[in-house]
Amino acid sequence: MRSIVFIVLSAAALASCKPENSSDFTGSIDSCTRQLYSAYNPKDMKQCVAVCIACERGVTTTCSTSCTLKGAH
Structure with a gap:
């Protein structure tokens, strides 16, 4: 019964979990990048x-x- x-x-x-609205997040990063x-x-x-x-509030490391994993040189 407990199970x-x-x-x-x-x-x-x-x-009840609702995923974040990724379009808002992506849009803000895109506009930040363009700036x-x-x-x-x-x-x-x-x-x-x-x-x-x-734009993504990361740290250098x-x-x-x-960026290396994304293919940047």
Whole structure:
């Protein structure tokens, strides 16, 4: 009986979770990027890290790693 109650409560909790509105978040990053660089090149390591720090509130270490994984040089 406890397992059924746990499953029902877990399902209710998961159903109530609402994902963030990613379009608002993405839109704000895009406008921030345009304010920093009119011709933004995500493959340019310097630009990628600067945008990550300024627009995504990252730190140098994580932004550098993220940009490297995205293919920036």
